[in-house]
Amino acid sequence: MDLTKQYQPLKEGPMKYSAKVVSSVLFVSQLERSVNFYCDVFGCEQAIREEGAALLLDPGGFQVYLIAQGSGAAHYPTGVGPRLLMWATDSMEGLEHFEQVLKDRTDHTYKHSTGGVTFVEVRDPDGIRVVIAYPDPEQMPRSVLDLRLYL
Known part of the structure; x- marks a missing residue:
């Protein structure tokens, strides 16, 4: 078939x-x-x-x-299925706010830009990747895929 x-x-x-x-x-x-x-x-x-x-x-x-x-639950970092939870904010000030809130919780934040979009990445308490992007897709449709999505 x-x-x-x-x-x-x-x-x-x-x-x-x-x-x-x-x-x-x-x-x-x-x-x-x-x-x-x-x-x-x-x-x-x-x-x-x-x-x-x-x-x-x-x-x-x-x-x-x-x-x-x-x-004691197992983590599944490889294979198929969801890899991260992505949020978006509508201003650079909003992104900076979330970056600071996350930095206050952990020193393991990562910030980078691709295709005119800036991303702040962190892991939640269980190690699930959480990403916040600016601008949001409604403000600027994506033109490239961020290579970090493949991690």
Whole structure:
């Protein structure tokens, strides 16, 4: 069976319906530590809290589901699947604010620019890569792929 035919567009031109990414699910070792990180750094609010899980909403409405796996859970840094969580801000002042907030939490921040976009990168308490970019894609559509995405 040729699977490439199965995933071909049904028609040319604009799609009648669309969908957008609205949530991310992160498996974490210590729920409270991760809730604090995302709330403190990104201004998320906890919308739901259950045993071993929380739903956070960022100020723009993006949802971050945190699911506790315990401190002995294995990390999967290679292979297929999500590699990082990327955020964007609409001003250089905003990027500098987030960079400082992250530097106050850890000295392992990394800042670089590619294709006119500046990125600040850090790892959350479980080592998940978190990147903040300026300008956001609505202000400046991307023209190149940042090589650090391949790490």
